[in-house]
Amino acid sequence: MSEEPLVKMRDVWLEGRSDETWNPIINGVDLTLQKGEVLGLIGESGAGKSTLGLAAMGYTRDGVRISKGTVEFDGIDLLTASAAVKRELLGKRIAYVAQSAAASFNPAHKLMDQHVEGPVQHGVMGRGESEEDGMELYRKLRLPNPEQIGFRYPHQVSGGQLQRCMTAMAMSCRPDLIIFDEPTTALDVTTQIEVLASIRDIVEQFNTAAIYITHDLAVVAQMADTIKVLLKGDEVETADTRTMLSAPTQEYTKSLWAVRSFERPLKPAVHTGSVPVVSVQNVDAAYGTVPVLHDVSFDMHEGRTVAVVGESGSGKSTTARCITGLLPPSAGQIMVDGEVMPPDYRKRSKDQLRQVQMIYQMADTALNPRMSIGQIIARPVEFYLGLKGAEKRKKVDALLEQIELEPSQYYHRLPSELSGGQKQRIGIARALAAEPKFIICDEVTSALDQLVAEGILRLLARLQDELSLTYMFITHDLATVRAIADEVVVMKDGRVVEQGPKVEMFKPPHHAYTDLLLSSVPEMDPDWLTNLLTERGVDNIGDAAVDKM
């Protein structure tokens, strides 16, 4: 018998409703998945990949409809099947792993109760048998304490472990197909790697077919046999992973790949003895009585970019708050140009405030939605430089040109009429309007798609060269660090673990944590995860390794 594909989607069109009209989400995409095959579905936000993934299960969310096309699973037409037939398939033969495990587990029931629900309801196994099997799956997924973890409530288990519990739940009926919807996006890199390794293992072990949805190319390179690239609801290209990585045929795919290669030329070492623009000296800080920072010290020199890296909760943003004066340190001091700053921003002079500017992660919340672009940029111009009327307008126009936006076209627009990347540019212009020496960039690219993010990085680099600005670049993304940093400060649990010039930081020997952090960042090489696992062993990656420190 010739191999019939497991999933066959033909010319599928999906539409979403907003304001009483239906707008296209997916325009006529075909998708074929063989038994045991893993398909990576990648694309930027708004490409429609999650909607397409759910449609492969014959399911659409509220306000979404399949307007045309066919979806077949193992020869069953999912679009005309009755609700009862579909229920029989879902959970039993097709399973789903959601992005946020914390929100997708019912808070009112224990993990094991939710795990056994599928098998028991579908009549695959009895409760006792299914519990035994659950523990076995937990063990296979290398969860700590596999006998007990199932008897906890979801909120008692950490994010990375919860994500693996959900994978176990999806596996509970041994389905033929699992849809993974960005399962590691919300996790830190060191946690992500563990989850990736265990997902890949178990899918291989049971020869389950999977659709792996993500925006991260490096992740999909590790997981998928075939990759399908989507752009705004259209298919760009489909090929097996190695071909796709080595020889993409489409322009869009090529540009996605190229992003990873942006890197600035090295700058000469800082003169010893020169006064740093900003110096953080022995800073301790606390939120209320909870200490967050312990003895943090580092210097930032003119024209340089210092990347502060670390995972969530490492104290990078708190350090920024200490520098701006929003959170006065409980010990230590902040010096700007050799001058000690008052710890509280309210005590700082207008000129001191002007020197330190900030660009935020979420451009949406950083711009007042009720002010026009012109007003937003004009305010600091007027406030700090005292310009009025035509002079002010001229300065704003110059700033808009500096960030590569046509002044006449954007001056009167509202932030809501701009794209994410353009909004971020306005944030940069607002910071520049103060004519500062020093700018704090707080995860400025992490909410943006890769191509847009690269544009922002290039702009920041150009502005630095032209205006000899000093940047403090807060990020958790090591690819960004590689692209833009001159110096790197690694933070963990409110302490500086290691610091130095970038060239040295990316070369061994490292501090153990830096090493772990660096090695956990997925690379485009499809063999990267396999190599890493053979090199280090399954117990020396991710949180397990962090715990050993």
Add this chain to the structure above:
Amino acid sequence: MGNVLTIILQRLALGLLTLLIVSIVIFIAVNLLPGDFAQSILGQGATPEAVASIREDLGLDQPMVTRYFQWLGGVLTGDLGTSFAQANFASFSGTTSGATTIAEQIAPRFGNTMFLAMITAAIAVPFSIILGILAALYRNTIFDRATNIFTLSSISSPEFFLAYILILFLAVLNPIFPSLSNIFDGMPFSERLEKSMLPALTLTLVVTAHMMRMTRAAIINLLASPYIEMARLKGLSPMRVIVKHALPNALAPIINVIALNLAYLITGVVVVEVVFVYPGIGQLFVDSVKIRDIPVVQACCLIFATAFILLNLTADIMSILSNPRLRHPK
């Protein structure tokens, strides 16, 4: 578990403190009255002896702080004082034996009001919760829109409008229930129920609308959560999704809705009792307001406020108890 207990004890303590402060506010408000209100209540024609006797009776010659503690002490032991109307009557007739205390006056009426509130709750709670869940399940259908219009209208209408409409249709045009609720002690239960039906239905209309809308909002909110989608994608039957996954999490908001709306009944009861001449505490309150019988007003106000605070406290504690995060700490 100790964690939850501490939180609940904290809430209880906070509730008691609020009650104490509320009693001070009520007391001070009453003492904002100008000059000598014994004089003003008796009118210009009162004899100086009568005024003096009332002053003494009510302890108006004492300083304010002393009076507050006397009053509070009285309230705690169930002595709410003597009403002006009664004291007035006593001083004119020269006897003191006829004067009943406020506590005696309020007790039976309090019972009547509780009776009315319970009938209302018995009808309104199941009705509105079922309706609310249905509207949430079939949202954006004709059914949902019709109930939306109906409940919005009934929330917006003043209680007396609903009361007169019900009187018109259920008492005058179709004499099913009596339009006056003359209830007295020793009345058989069925008759009492029949006579309380119209006020209870009026209150039901008002409360149901609120409760239904809040239940609907809570359930819709819940149904949008990822774990409900997960349950559906596990291929569970719609019934099981609702019973096993939605309800345990809906309990907290629904209990909250019930308690809040029973608290809302308190306001509604005043007007409704007046329309139907129902001998409850609300009517006594309004009558006392009209004749400026301050001690009674004060006492009723305190009772209403206490009920209100207790119900809100119940809502608070119930939602703490039903939160799995608090019940099973890490």
Add this chain to the structure above:
Amino acid sequence: MIWFVAVLLGIAVLAWLFRWKGQQIDWSEYNAKFRDMPFSVAYGYILGLSILLWLYWAYIQGRSLHPETANKFFFLRIAIEGFIIFAIAAWVFRLFGRSVGTAGTKKLFRSMPLTASFGILTILIYAFLAIFAAFIAPYGQEQIVPGVAANIIPGGDPALGGNPDFPLGTDQIGRDILSRLIYGAQNTVGIAFATTVLAFLLGGTLGFLAATLGGWLDQLLSRAVDVLMAIPSLIFALLLMTIASVWAPQLGIPLTFFMVVIIAVIDSTRVYRLARAVGQNIVVMDYIEAAKLRGEGLGYLVFKEILPNATAPLLAEFGLRFCFVFLTIAALSFLGVGIQPPLADWGTMVRDLGGFVNFAQFAPMAATAPLLAAGAIALLTVAVNFVVDWMLQKSSGLKE
């Protein structure tokens, strides 16, 4: 009771038949619908249909020539006719709004549900009546027309005790009810509006201050508001009105003024809560942080950065608060401690004329006067609520 249960059971049987039949017949596009239809939905369809049929039957009865039957269904008939007339008016108004005005208003009307257009139309009519009451009303609000009897029955039919000069009859001391209803719009709505504005100025200012400054001021105000909100508002209003009624004559200030202040203060607690919550949501935004770090003063923060972003929720809250204030005032007046005579006021009118409802069986027109006054209150609050509901839905839809 037995009949009631029997009817419900009958509908259940019909619903089952309906679904069964639907599954039998082959209507290609409806097939899937009937196949997956739960019984409850089928029941709902049949129940809705039965109610519509009954209403139609009742309407026919209301037009019956037999006076007793017609009287019995008179009010239902009026309600149905009123409902249809309002629906048509709202539809026409929306059509009008879609074709007249700027592009912005046209767009607004295009996505507007019928309920909201009904609401806007009604609010406009009320505003018109309130502003031009003196020109529209045939008589003065306190005017007792000489030689006119008290308690003329509405309807203007002399055979039924009416008088064509007084289409809605006269009240217990011979004042024209129509005029008093029109003046009621001015008094009741005007006073409620002023009270709401006052409550907003007070609660809004304090709420935004608390949200922006935080710290002890926030703590102090919030605890005070907690205590005030622990007393049911109508009860608290009645308590304070009692005290005010003793003070008012002594100070020579009208009681109505006290009422406005008392209700405004009580209601400002709710406004405070909302303004504070909305303010706090805005204050945590990065653009506020940016403005603070720029060194901006409190005035700039509140008026340029916070207020413009708070208008939508505050506007919706204004509608809701207005309804609440309006209903509280109506309740107080109905209880006899609100707006004081001789000012015409709807709540007071309902109290004075309420007894006529009991004559509805013999003289339906007599019962209309109190219902009209109460209905006037209900109509406005329903209208405002419809508009607010639409606004809230729109703004929550935009967020998604």
